[in-house]
Amino acid sequence: MLDSKGLVPTLAIFVAFIISILCLFAGTQKNFLGDVDLLTLYTPADSTGSGVHDFYSIHIMSYCQGTLGTTNPSAGVTRNVTACSNRTLLSSFDPTQAWPNEIASQELGWPRVISDDFHALRLTSKVMAVLYCIGVGAMGAAILVRVWTTLSPRPGQGPCEFWFFMLGSLSISIASIIATVIAFEFVALINAHGKGWNVSAHYGEKFLGMTWAAVGLLLVGTVACFANVFVPKRAASAPAPVEKDIEG
Helix, strand or coil: CCCHHHHHHHHHHHHHHHHHHHHHHCCCCCCCCCCCCCEEEECHHHHCCCCCCCEEEECCCCEEEEEEECCCHHHCCEEEEEEECCCCCCCCCCHHHHCCCCCCHHHHCCCHHHHHHHHHHHHHHHHHHHHHHHHHHHHHHHHHHHHHHHHCCCCCHHHHHHHHHHHHHHHHHHHHHHHHHHHHHHHHHHHHHHCCCCCEEEECHHHHHHHHHHHHHHHHHHHHHHHHHHCCCCCCCCCCCCCCCCCC
């Protein structure tokens, strides 16, 4: 039976594991969490009729493309995802490669510097994806160790579980920091270079909220796991002996 002291780290890492899995696989299929993206690139396609899509949403392992519409005026502009790229671990988005081969960037009125920006982002995005996979793997291993500890307690299981907690927490934290830098700094760079070309970008608020929620849960779980494994437990205070008066 799961003891109460192990309940906090178990729940924390399980929920963080689910959230991280959703962030990792978001956008790998057309109708699977398409709005949980790292950033969205908006193109001037609506004014050219060139066949380029209105937007491209970039995820960790894929990207999706689609059109913008206003089916309901009260709801504002809505996104209609038409297709997503194949899922790959070392995914990197290049806007010019995502377009039809016969379309040139000059024909679309596309600033070449933005393509250079995405080219420079390739290595960073790949490192983030690898860190996410390491973090998810470490969390999965920690969950398995927790199940093993519950079913068959043995010495040495606690430190093993803690180091998996540490690896998962460190990996997801660094990946989330990279994602945050991309969301704010890189998006600002795209908007600066796309000014006057009708090109803009917007960071994914849902993705950032989910990934940092996972980081928070992992930190709580890691601290609780450390306390359970390494903090000495107080010995239960023995009741004071009762002195009996001997009459005689």
